[in-house]
Amino acid sequence: xxxxxxxxxxxxxxxxxxxxxxxxxxxxxxxxxxxxxxxxxxxxxxxxxxxxxxxxxxxxxxxxxxxxxxxxxxxxxxxxxxxxxxxxxxxxxxxxxxxxxxxxxxxxxxxxxxxxxxxxxxxxxxxxxxxxxxxxxxxxxxxxxxxxxxxxxxxxxxxxxxxxxxxxxxxxxxxxxxxxxxxxxxxxxxxxxxxxxxxxxxxxxxxxxxxxxxxxxxxxxxxxxxxxxxxxxxxxxxxxxxxxxxxxxxxxxxxxxxxx
Amino acid sequence: xxxxxxxxxxxxxxxxxxxxxxxxxxxxxxxxxxxxxxxxxxxxxxxxxxxxxxxxxxxxxxxxxxxxxxxxxxxxxxxxxxxxxxxxxxxxxxxxxxxxxxxxxxxxxxxxxxxxxxxxxxxxxxxxxxxxxxxxxxxxxxxxxxxxxxxxxxxxxxxxxxxxxxxxxxxxxxxxxxxxxxxxxxxxxxxxxxxxxxxxxxxxxxxxxxxxxxxxxxxxxxxxxxxxxxxxxxxxxxxxxxxxxxxxxxxxxxxxxxxxxxxxxxxxxxxxxxxxxxxxxxxxxxxxxxxxxxxxxxxxxxxxxxxxxxxxxxxxxxxxxxxxxxxxxxxxxxxxxxxxxxxxxxxxxxxxxxxxxxxxxxxxxxxxxxxxxxxxxxxxxxxxxxxxxxxxxxxxxxxxxxxxxxxxxxxxxxxxxxxxxxxxxxxxx
Numbered sequence: 001x002x003x004x005x006x007x008x009x010x011x012x013x014x015x016x017x018x019x020x021x022x023x024x025x026x027x028x029x030x031x032x033x034x035x036x037x038x039x040x041x042x043x044x045x046x047x048x049x050x051x052x053x054x055x056x057x058x059x060x061x062x063x064x065x066x067x068x069x070x071x072x073x074x075x076x077x078x079x080x081x082x083x084x085x086x087x088x089x090x091x092x093x094x095x096x097x098x099x100x101x102x103x104x105x106x107x108x109x110x111x112x113x114x115x116x117x118x119x120x121x122x123x124x125x126x127x128x129x130x131x132x133x134x135x136x137x138x139x140x141x142x143x144x145x146x147x148x149x150x151x152x153x154x155x156x157x158x159x160x161x162x163x164x165x166x167x168x169x170x171x172x173x174x175x176x177x178x179x180x181x182x183x184x185x186x187x188x189x190x191x192x193x194x195x196x197x198x199x200x201x202x203x204x205x206x207x208x209x210x211x212x213x214x215x216x217x218x219x220x221x222x223x224x225x226x227x228x229x230x231x232x233x234x235x236x237x238x239x240x241x242x243x244x245x246x247x248x249x250x251x252x253x254x255x256x257x258x259x260x
Numbered sequence: 261x262x263x264x265x266x267x268x269x270x271x272x273x274x275x276x277x278x279x280x281x282x283x284x285x286x287x288x289x290x291x292x293x294x295x296x297x298x299x300x301x302x303x304x305x306x307x308x309x310x311x312x313x314x315x316x317x318x319x320x321x322x323x324x325x326x327x328x329x330x331x332x333x334x335x336x337x338x339x340x341x342x343x344x345x346x347x348x349x350x351x352x353x354x355x356x357x358x359x360x361x362x363x364x365x366x367x368x369x370x371x372x373x374x375x376x377x378x379x380x381x382x383x384x385x386x387x388x389x390x391x392x393x394x395x396x397x398x399x400x401x402x403x404x405x406x407x408x409x410x411x412x413x414x415x416x417x418x419x420x421x422x423x424x425x426x427x428x429x430x431x432x433x434x435x436x437x438x439x440x441x442x443x444x445x446x447x448x449x450x451x452x453x454x455x456x457x458x459x460x461x462x463x464x465x466x467x468x469x470x471x472x473x474x475x476x477x478x479x480x481x482x483x484x485x486x487x488x489x490x491x492x493x494x495x496x497x498x499x500x501x502x503x504x505x506x507x508x509x510x511x512x513x514x515x516x517x518x519x520x521x522x523x524x525x526x527x528x529x530x531x532x533x534x535x536x537x538x539x540x541x542x543x544x545x546x547x548x549x550x551x552x553x554x555x556x557x558x559x560x561x562x563x564x565x566x567x568x569x570x571x572x573x574x575x576x577x578x579x580x581x582x583x584x585x586x587x588x589x590x591x592x593x594x595x596x597x598x599x600x601x602x603x604x605x606x607x608x609x610x611x612x613x614x615x616x617x618x619x620x621x622x623x624x625x626x627x628x629x630x631x632x633x634x635x636x637x638x639x640x641x642x643x644x645x646x647x648x649x650x651x652x653x654x655x656x657x658x659x660x661x662x663x664x665x666x667x668x669x670x671x672x673x674x675x676x677x678x679x680x681x682x683x684x685x686x687x688x689x
Contacts, residue, residue, distance in 0.1 A: 011609060028363035028451040036331075040561030044613035045605035052330040054366050055449070072364075073449035117301060118610045137271035164263065 006109040032071035048120040058169030063109040068174040090177040111174035134194040163196030165234040172228035184217040188228035188238030195241035214249040292486040293532035303608025307537035311529040312522035319469030319491040325568040326465035339622035347662040349494040350471035352634040358404035360465030362423040373397040381416040405464040409577040425459035479518025489518035500642025556602030560620040
């Protein structure tokens with residue numbers, strides 16, 4: 001099996017290059033397993049993020065055959081051979097790569113829409129800042145009763161479960177054409193996380209969260225392309241949450257201060 | 261739980277130093293005054309003053325091949341504490357889970373057998389009938405692990421490989437989809453097979469580290485200002501074998517206590533002097549620069565994989581004195597080669613060759629302690645299963661092992677356990 005990997009060292013090189021590596025054809029070989037094999041036995045200079053190797057930590061988000069995926073839960077044999085692109089394309093997930101033969105090689109590139117630190121490692125500062133900006137924490141009405149939890153109804157738990165499942169891997173941001181054009185866009189993950197608290201019956205903010213997000217960098221930036229829904233490894237479906245919040249925003253009384 | 265903790269930390273404005281790798285703890289006058297850490301993204305070493313330091317780096321499962329643990333569970337934190345004189349406690353007690361997915365060793369939970377999964381060897385035999393005729397696949401974890409390992413050791417692994425099959429195909433598609441959707445998803449994405457159509461290849465794998473940084477019920481170690489919590493710590497709530505679900509006890513209950521105690525200590529401890537840290541920083545810069553400058557065909561990554569394999573083979577599910585002593589010799593030979601190993605990337609930014617080297621250096625430290633602690637304990641207790649000493653020996657071995665760093669390797673001491681709440685008796689099945 002062969003991987004064609006994008007290499008890039010911004011401090012020393014003008015532009016990225018591609019390098020092919022052969023890896024062993026063991027049953028169940030994942031793209032992450034192949035990257036470890038290369039790093040341990042062929043080229044220790046290869047850089048990529050990892051932690052759990054079990055789709056829990058969300059560290060190994062990268063572009064594999066032009067689709068943002070977690071390297072740990074991607075079987076090499078499943079992505080060999082040309083597969084039609086199901087995403088709406090833009091810059092990095094469009095276009096040809098010289099020398100890449102999709103029939104025999106898996107193309108591995110860094111997650112789009114973030115600056116490259118080195119090789120497959122990207123700088124996700126923007127992603128973490130956006131998350132902090134939506135204030136993703138519980139704002140309850142009052143202190144919790146001494147030594148007790150604040151309990152929820154089971155059906156409320158089920159409503160939130162989808163959003164709680166987010167592992168903050170960033171695949172959604174890396175697949176988003178809007179995030180590609182607009183560096184200020186908060187992005188699907190942060191908005192879905194905000195929905196998690198907006199829907200939480202214990203949180204007092206409710207419409208306040210919608211008002212906070214109803215900006216040019218927030219809900220209004222999203223074009224409802226739904227690439228995020230297609231690439232999410234945890235079925236969080238951020239695009240659906242954003243659409244619902246856009247509808248919520250429509251229902252809110254207008255504070256028309258746009259001046260146009 | 262992890263995400264709620266992260267979100268709460270955001271709310272409190274707690275600064276997180278992402279991708280900083282601690283290379284050394286600084287101890288001065290018997291108290292921990294800070295640490296030296298490598299900023300992986302930039303490649304620079306930094307000193308950080310601290311009145312309290314809490315080690316919460318998780319277990320050291322990756323010292324073994326075939327581990328359910330995350331790839332980062334190398335036990336750096338335990339090795340850091342050991343190198344500043346804190347003993348590591350009960351390091352011989354390593355829990356092995358019977359059914360981990362062949363390849364990635366992701367956990368195939370008890371639920372798969374609970375739903376009626378069959379364990380089958382290369383001859384198509386449900387071999388548990390020979391080990392636990394009544395309970396069959398539902399026998400306790402350690403018994404099932406030893407049974408599977410025996411089948412593999414005696415050449416009845418499927419296709420001659422180091423695994424047996426966990427077969428649920430007879431349950432049918434509907435039941436599998438309804439009752440075991442997570443397991444099915446893992447098999448599809450991580451092993452490339454659908455358990456509706458094909459049996460799941462499984463093997464015993466390392467699962468939990470009962471031992472760790474010796475500390476009291478407030479997470480405090482022998483060094484003032486140094487605390488430990490979670491799987492990295494050894495409060496010894498698990499004794500020689502952890503019961504399912506009890507890792508939460510270690511994180512939620514004792515993790516909280518450690519945090520409260522560390523915060524209280526920080527209130528009263530004197531401000532660390534920056535000069536002490538600067539000397540340590542200079543030493544670490546020199547040490548890391550020396551590693552970075554090495555050009556060698558010997559890769560730490562290759563030595564690591566050899567070491568992990570021999571730890572599993574010599575200190576795994578079954579143990580005996582001869583096999584373990586042989587393993588220790590081989591491991592020390594490998595460790596000696598680390599002095600000659602180099603890194604094949606010399607840049608600063610995100611140098612995983614360097615981080616990998618430092619991790620493997622820590623892992624060898626722990627591997628030696630595990631080996632020596634295991635060889636010394638001449639009995640079988642909990643997860644420590646010796647074929648040459650099959651019985652539990654409360655007269656001589658109802659003690660905790662404390663491994664201190666000595667001048668030429670670990671020095672073992674023994675302390676009596678805290679008893680009195682429950683009557684001590686052997687668990688028999």
